Amino acid sequence: MLILTRPLPRRFAEAALSRHSRDAAPIDQARAEAQHAAYVAALREAAPDAVFVEAPAADTLPDCVFVEDIALAIPGGVMFTTPGAVSRQPEVAGVREALLGAGLRQRGALSPSDTLDGGDVLRLGELGFLVGRSRRTTPGAARALSEASGLPAVLVPVPGDELHLKSAITWAGPTHGLLCAESARPWFESTLAPILPGGAEGLGGVTFLTDALAANVVLVHKTALWQGEDCAAFAALRARPGLVWRRVNMDELAKADGALTCCSVIFED
């Protein structure tokens, strides 16, 4: 296993893209750095066998901590994206250098007319990928991902005004199933469930969570990292056997629309 992260840039608090008003939600840089460090430490504890690769610090790229948007783990290697926000496109060079330097093989490529944020790519094991059609990700990107990975990549509109698909839904594996924001339940039932091969049941079912932030979990080996507000449905899900749940808090990064999956890329093979 190889896990990619990137240091929180010094200008994160002042300059990261954010859909929140900075007056209402100013970011505390020191607190964000501490939260990010604790997140990386939790990943290290969950995967003591993993090789950790840190892309070079880049203080001129305020969103570069969100490496998920830049590199996709696919069978046999890595596919690099062209992120949908122009200001984020220079992030790719440092991530590429770090991952190819660590020995990963580059697979596939987007056409120049396509963009893709990894936050829109949800891997569902051997079933392949769901790809969110968002403001950041174009339909052609799903075709390129399917070609590069040899797996199906099914395009699905993102719910409501979510930034990314994984802002509303992630998968905690076959024992715990899909975690979906309660606010996205109508979207799930009308749009997503009908196109899931085998339905939600084939993926271990779905649990709706009152806090959308909590619906974004990182699964590494048998540990699931989670954050946000708890609710009865979530507590019941965590009581199921099969995973160790570890709570981390990245609420400073959430002010810049970052959730847990955004800050790492996990290459399993």
Ligand code: CIR
């Ligand atoms: C952005 O707007 O691109 C960043 N401020 C947040 C990116 C979050 N990434 C993710 O959900 N995968």
